[in-house]
Amino acid sequence: MFEAGALFGFTGTTMASLMFFWSMYRQFVPYQLRDYLEKCFYKMFGLVSTSVHIKFTEYTEDKGLKKSQAYDLIRNYLSSKSTARAQRLKANESKNSKSLVLSLDDHEAVEDVFQGVKVVWSLSVWKSDNQADSSEKRYLTLSFHNRYREMITTTYLDHVLREGKEIGLKNRERKLYTNNSSQDYSAWREGRWSNVPFDHPATFETLAMDLEKKEGIKKDLIKFTKGKDYYRKVGKPWKRGYLLFGPPGTGKSTMISAMANFLEYDVYDLELTTVKDNSELKKLMLDTKGKSIVVIEDIDCSLDLTGQRKKKKEEDEDEEDEEKKAEKLLKRERSERESKVTLSGLLNAIDGLWSACSGEKIIVFTTNYLDKLDPALIRRGRMDNHIEMSYCRFEAFKVLAKNYLEIESHDLYGEIERLVEETDMSPADVAENLMPKSDEDDADICLRRLVMSLEEEKEKARKLAEEEKKKKEERDARRKKKKAEEEHKKKKETEENGDVFRDNGNLI
Numbered sequence: 001m002f003e004a005g006a007l008f009g010f011t012g013t014t015m016a017s018l019m020f021f022w023s024m025y026r027q028f029v030p031y032q033l034r035d036y037l038e039k040c041f042y043k044m045f046g047l048v049s050t051s052v053h054i055k056f057t058e059y060t061e062d063k064g065l066k067k068s069q070a071y072d073l074i075r076n077y078l079s080s081k082s083t084a085r086a087q088r089l090k091a092n093e094s095k096n097s098k099s100l101v102l103s104l105d106d107h108e109a110v111e112d113v114f115q116g117v118k119v120v121w122s123l124s125v126w127k128s129d130n131q132a133d134s135s136e137k138r139y140l141t142l143s144f145h146n147r148y149r150e151m152i153t154t155t156y157l158d159h160v161l162r163e164g165k166e167i168g169l170k171n172r173e174r175k176l177y178t179n180n181s182s183q184d185y186s187a188w189r190e191g192r193w194s195n196v197p198f199d200h201p202a203t204f205e206t207l208a209m210d211l212e213k214k215e216g217i218k219k220d221l222i223k224f225t226k227g228k229d230y231y232r233k234v235g236k237p238w239k240r241g242y243l244l245f246g247p248p249g250t251g252k253s254t255m256i257s258a259m260a261n262f263l264e265y266d267v268y269d270l271e272l273t274t275v276k277d278n279s280e281l282k283k284l285m286l287d288t289k290g291k292s293i294v295v296i297e298d299i300d301c302s303l304d305l306t307g308q309r310k311k312k313k314e315e316d317e318d319e320e321d322e323e324k325k326a327e328k329l330l331k332r333e334r335s336e337r338e339s340k341v342t343l344s345g346l347l348n349a350i351d352g353l354w355s356a357c358s359g360e361k362i363i364v365f366t367t368n369y370l371d372k373l374d375p376a377l378i379r380r381g382r383m384d385n386h387i388e389m390s391y392c393r394f395e396a397f398k399v400l401a402k403n404y405l406e407i408e409s410h411d412l413y414g415e416i417e418r419l420v421e422e423t424d425m426s427p428a429d430v431a432e433n434l435m436p437k438s439d440e441d442d443a444d445i446c447l448r449r450l451v452m453s454l455e456e457e458k459e460k461a462r463k464l465a466e467e468e469k470k471k472k473e474e475r476d477a478r479r480k481k482k483k484a485e486e487e488h489k490k491k492k493e494t495e496e497n498g499d500v501f502r503d504n505g506n507l508i
C-alpha cells in the first residue's frame with residue numbers, strides 16, 4: 001500500500017492520512033478478517049497493477065533468528081538516499097557514539113533512480129497480534145514497474161548490495177584484535193580473538209621518516225587496495241607482506257597504526273608466544289577478516305625461528321659473558337615450553353593454501369634485528385616490502401618539530417641538522433626532548449634541550465665506540481693467544497706421539 005502510494009507520487013498529506021487509516025484498520029479490524037481482506041485486495045490489485053514488489057525481511061525466513069545480511073546491506077545503501085530524500089528519518093547513535101546515523105523511519109518510503117528507472121523502497125513493520133509475542137518484524141519492499149523486471153532483479157540489486165557493503169565497511173567501527181590464549185579456557189570459548197575499538201591517532205602526516213620513502217609506502221598501499229583484479233589475473237592471493245625493521249623507538253609500531261588509519265583497516269595483533277601449536281595458528285588466521293592488517297611484533301623474540309643459525313650462535317657463545325648466555329637460554333626455554341609453533345607452521349600461515357581464504361589482507365612483521373630472521377621467512381613474495389625504520393635524521397626531525405612545537409624553522413636548525421646526521425638518536429627520544437614539559441617550555445627551550453641531549457648522546461657513542469674497540473682488541477688478543485696455545489699443544493702432542501712410536505719401535 002505504501003510502496004504503491006509512493007510509486008504513484010502521492011503527496012505527504014495524502015500519505016499521512018492513508019497511514020492514519022492504516023493504523024486504525026490494523027488496530028480495530030480482527031486479525032482473521034484482515035487476513036482475508038488483504039488477500040482479496042492483493043488479488044484484485046494484482047489483476048490491474050503493473051508494478052512488481054520484492055520483499056526483504058530483517059531476519060532470515062528459516063528460523064527467523066538470524067539477521068539477514070542482504071537487509072543490512074540494503075539499509076546501508078539506503079542511508080544516504082534517505083538522508084537526502086525521505087521525509088521521516090530515524091536518528092541512531094553510530095557504534096563509536098561519535099556521530100548520528102540517519103536512516104529511513106518505519107512506514108516511510110524513499111525513491112531511487114538507477115539508469116533512468118525509478119524504483120521505490122519502503123520500510124514496513126509487522127507486529128504480531130499474539131499477546132505472548134510482542135516482537136516487531138521489519139521488512140523492506142522494493143517496488144518498480146514490471147517493464148524493468150529483468151534489469152532491476154539483476155543489475156540494480158547487484159549494485160545495491162555492492163554499494164551497501166562498501167558503505168558498511170566505511171562506517172564500521174574499526175577494531176584492534178588480540179588472540180586469546182587457548183590455555184585460558186573461558187576466553188577461548190568466547191572466541192579466538194578479543195577486540196577493542198581501534199583509536200590510535202598516528203597518521204602518515206605525523207610519522208617522522210624520509211619523505212620519499214613515506215610517499216613510496218603510501219603509493220604501494222594504494223596500489224594494493226586497488227589490486228583485486230590484478231592479483232586475480234596474476235594468480236596470487238590478494239595479500240601483501242611488510243617487514244619493518246630497525247632499532248627500538250624508530251616508529252615501527254607507529255607505522256602500523258598509520259597504515260591501518262590510512263587504509264581504514266582493522267588490526268589483528270597476533271601474540272605468537274600464546275599460540276599453542278601450528279594448528280591453533282591456522283585456526284586463528286582463518287578467523288581473521290579481510291580489510292585487515294595482521295601484525296606479529298618482534299618476531300625474533302616471539303619464537304626461536306632461527307634453528308639453522310643456532311650453530312653459528314653457539315660458536316660465538318664463548319665471547320659472550322655468562323650473564324647474557326643465561327638470559328638467552330632462559331628465553332629460549334620459555335618460548336619452547338609455551339609454544340610449539342614452528343617456522344614451517346608460520347610459513348604456512350602466511351602463504352599456505354588456506355591463507356588465501358579471505359582477501360585484502362596485509363601481514364606485518366617487526367623486528368629489531370633483521371639478521372636474526374630466517375631467510376625463508378622474509379624472502380620476497382612472503383614479506384614483499386622490507387622497510388627500514390632508521391634513527392632520526394633531519395627530515396624526520398622537521399616532521400617531529402612541526403608535530404610537537406608547530407614550527408617549521410628556527411635558528412638552531414643548522415646545528416641540529418649537523419648533530420642528527422652525526423648521532424644515532426631514535427625518533428622516540430627526539431620526540432621526548434621536543435615535548436614541552438610545562439607551560440613555560442617554548443620552542444626555544446625544547447630545541448636547546450634537544451641539542452644538549454644530542455651532544456651527550458654523541459659523546460656517549462664516542463666513548464662506547466672506544467670501549468668496543470678496546471674490547472675487540474682484547475678479544476682478538478685472547479683469540480690469538482688461545483690459537484697459539486692450541487697450536488703449541490698440538491705440536492707437543494705430535495712430538496710425544498712420535499716419541500712413543502720411537503719407544504715402541506725400540507721395544508719391538
Ligand SMILES: Nc1ncnc2c1ncn2[C@@H]1O[C@H](COP(=O)(O)OP(=O)(O)OP(=O)(O)O)[C@@H](O)[C@H]1O
Binds near residue numbers: 209247253427
Ligand atoms: N618515526 C616516528 N614518527 C613519529 N613518532 C615516532 C616515530 N618513532 C617513534 N615515535 C614516537 O615514539 C614512540 C615509540 O615508537 P614506536 O613504539 O613506534 O617504536 P618501535 O619502533 O615500535 O619500538 P620497538 O622496537 O621498541 O617496538 C611512539 O609512541 C611515537 O610517539
Ligand SMILES: [Mg+2]
Binds near residue numbers: 252253366
Ligand atoms: Mg614496537
